[in-house]
Amino acid sequence: MDQDAVNFFKEKKSWSPYKDLILNYYLGPYLAKVALLKKPILVVDCFAGPGKFDDGEIGSPLIIANHLEKCSVKGIGVKGFFVEKEPELFSKLERNVQHYSFPIITKNSSFQDVVDELSEYAKSHTVFVYADPIKPSHLAFNDLRSVYDHLWKSGQSIECLINFLSFGFLRAVEGIKDYIVTDRTINVGHDNTVKWDAIAGGDYWHKNLLENLPSGEKVDLLANGYSVQLGRWFKYVLKYPIREKYEDSLPKYHLIFGSRYPDAVDIINRAMVKARREFVGSRFVKGMLFDNRPKEEVVDEDEIKDYLISTLQRNNHTTWKLLRVTTTLDHPCMYTDSEFNRNIKKLIQNKIIKSNCPGTRNEDDAEVWL
Numbered sequence: 001m002d003q004d005a006v007n008f009f010k011e012k013k014s015w016s017p018y019k020d021l022i023l024n025y026y027l028g029p030y031l032a033k034v035a036l037l038k039k040p041i042l043v044v045d046c047f048a049g050p051g052k053f054d055d056g057e058i059g060s061p062l063i064i065a066n067h068l069e070k071c072s073v074k075g076i077g078v079k080g081f082f083v084e085k086e087p088e089l090f091s092k093l094e095r096n097v098q099h100y101s102f103p104i105i106t107k108n109s110s111f112q113d114v115v116d117e118l119s120e121y122a123k124s125h126t127v128f129v130y131a132d133p134i135k136p137s138h139l140a141f142n143d144l145r146s147v148y149d150h151l152w153k154s155g156q157s158i159e160c161l162i163n164f165l166s167f168g169f170l171r172a173v174e175g176i177k178d179y180i181v182t183d184r185t186i187n188v189g190h191d192n193t194v195k196w197d198a199i200a201g202g203d204y205w206h207k208n209l210l211e212n213l214p215s216g217e218k219v220d221l222l223a224n225g226y227s228v229q230l231g232r233w234f235k236y237v238l239k240y241p242i243r244e245k246y247e248d249s250l251p252k253y254h255l256i257f258g259s260r261y262p263d264a265v266d267i268i269n270r271a272m273v274k275a276r277r278e279f280v281g282s283r284f285v286k287g288m289l290f291d292n293r294p295k296e297e298v299v300d301e302d303e304i305k306d307y308l309i310s311t312l313q314r315n316n317h318t319t320w321k322l323l324r325v326t327t328t329l330d331h332p333c334m335y336t337d338s339e340f341n342r343n344i345k346k347l348i349q350n351k352i353i354k355s356n357c358p359g360t361r362n363e364d365d366a367e368v369w370l
């Protein structure tokens, strides 16, 4: 029995609700949007767990199932595909999902063993993949590769939200440093190097072992490297560091999202902004006499305008939507799409941004330039 996995579900960690919030907040508008494609929808939880913690809190498969049930009631064709390796947790999962009325495929196996089956679904379904492992070594980058490859082969919509255990990864590779580094050179043929290259999806992490950087920077480099690898399949990649405390320089992990659709950027960013604001609010606002938020956590309309203008300085003559999406990608998890839209309107009305629309309402297809 995997005791770590069983213990994990005794009680939800204080930082997990922010991870759940992003998944939960994203799924509503995502499912509404992909329902318009009129294809069956499959939501995959690769590392499902039992669905409920011993303290009664619900986990990702039930968060997903609650959304899918609502879609199913509206006549949208949805399926859940939940994979859990540990038999004891799997039995609980089966019990916890049995009352749903839409189809749920549950697998008591390692998700690596069902990737071919998933790839088959990816040929005909719109697929959303959620992967939330307990240990970095449980998910090799290439495990999901054949699913992602269907993006190219069949042109289907596939999106992913991965919990990249950046801090655990760093700790693990620092632990093998003495075995794989000699004279400031990494032995690229060493079994350990090959293993961690496969988990990372590349060798970008080698630099972390050779350079003397602060741990916070190392973890950011890892999350950036992983995002770049995902960028080989997904045009749009956003990441969000989940911290235990606001002051922590090291996150527990990074949630990394990939999609080919600009509309998905608006939605996931909105979810990440919400998580960030709730996290900041719980530390600096909730239960306080005054709002004590640090300056960089307060919405600054002038900053939003500066960001938008600097996007246009680099990519002059674009559409309203791409101005918003590109600025979001440059400054993710900071401001929502409606805050960007409000400021695009003001900039057009004040003739700082030129456009073929008057700037009185949102017009995603309008042209904008300086």
Ligand SMILES: C[S@@+](CC[C@H](N)C(=O)[O-])C[C@H]1O[C@@H](n2cnc3c(N)ncnc32)[C@H](O)[C@@H]1O
Pocket (backbone or CB within 6 Å): 002, 005, 008, 046, 047, 048, 049, 050, 051, 058, 059, 060, 061, 083, 084, 085, 086, 089, 109, 110, 111, 112, 132, 133, 134, 138
């Ligand atoms: C972090 S937990 C998942 C938590 C879940 N997402 C939630 O929010 O409730 C990871 C789960 O993956 C399971 N697991 C580990 N390796 C696996 C694998 N290769 N395939 C499928 N499940 C695996 C563990 O037993 C554990 O239940």
